[in-house]
Amino acid sequence: MTISDPATDRRVFRPTVLDLGDALLRPFGHGLDVPGGIVPALAAAAADPAVARWTPLGGSGPVDVEAYLDRCEARWADGTAAPFAVVDAADGRLCGNAYLVWTNRDDGVVMVGYWLLAAARGRGLATRAATAATRWAVEQADARRIELYHAVGNEDSCRVAARAGFPYEGTLRASYTYGGGVYTDEHLHARLASDPFTD
Numbered sequence: 001m002t003i004s005d006p007a008t009d010r011r012v013f014r015p016t017v018l019d020l021g022d023a024l025l026r027p028f029g030h031g032l033d034v035p036g037g038i039v040p041a042l043a044a045a046a047a048d049p050a051v052a053r054w055t056p057l058g059g060s061g062p063v064d065v066e067a068y069l070d071r072c073e074a075r076w077a078d079g080t081a082a083p084f085a086v087v088d089a090a091d092g093r094l095c096g097n098a099y100l101v102w103t104n105r106d107d108g109v110v111m112v113g114y115w116l117l118a119a120a121r122g123r124g125l126a127t128r129a130a131t132a133a134t135r136w137a138v139e140q141a142d143a144r145r146i147e148l149y150h151a152v153g154n155e156d157s158c159r160v161a162a163r164a165g166f167p168y169e170g171t172l173r174a175s176y177t178y179g180g181g182v183y184t185d186e187h188l189h190a191r192l193a194s195d196p197f198t199d
């Protein structure tokens, strides 16, 4: 017999599209229609030097894009994560990613991540995507605390965290490997559901 828990039952990510005006957040999957095809677009993203250096997408060697898309579809299907593609609203090209995953559903804790292709940087897209995804997680899925981790050397990401309203909470020692087997220190930033959204 399955016992239903109303609190955790609400804490499920259901496929949705979020509109940022100049860009859309769409669920990643094999069916995502981007110019040139999603597989080459994701392979190019994984090969971007900053994405490869600072994210799990490219950090563990050549990325198996088909397997990555399989995992995205599986996570949307079971509601345990929300891997969004950020796509240009005008022409549909892939701009980046905003990713949410439940790290503790009982306690309502979610982790957020993001990357942008180089051509999409410098116009606030990561800040706006992270904010929109976070707000959706709070309002639609009852997220209580959203955590954001980045390698200490990743100052671009630290600025995204500050702009998106995630205060710095501390430095974790040798907490994560972004590839190459070397564990790096990370900053932990977080915002609470009770922190007001300013937009």
Ligand SMILES: CC(C)(COP(=O)(O)OP(=O)(O)OC[C@H]1O[C@@H](n2cnc3c(N)ncnc32)[C@H](O)[C@@H]1OP(=O)(O)O)[C@@H](O)C(=O)NCCC(=O)NCCS
Pocket (backbone or CB within 6 Å): 050, 051, 054, 055, 113, 114, 115, 116, 117, 120, 121, 122, 123, 124, 125, 126, 127, 128, 149, 150, 151, 154, 156, 157, 160, 163
């Ligand atoms: C981290 C990363 C996403 C940041 O990209 P970004 O374009 O610098 O960040 P944003 O999209 O928030 O844009 C911020 C810039 O746009 C400007 N901007 C313009 N309009 C803006 C708006 N409405 N809101 C916020 N910023 C705006 C900001 O002033 C800032 O410019 P600056 O860097 O010259 O000061 C990008 O460097 C990246 O993909 N890196 C590799 C992957 C990575 O590190 N991911 C994070 C892992 S933890």
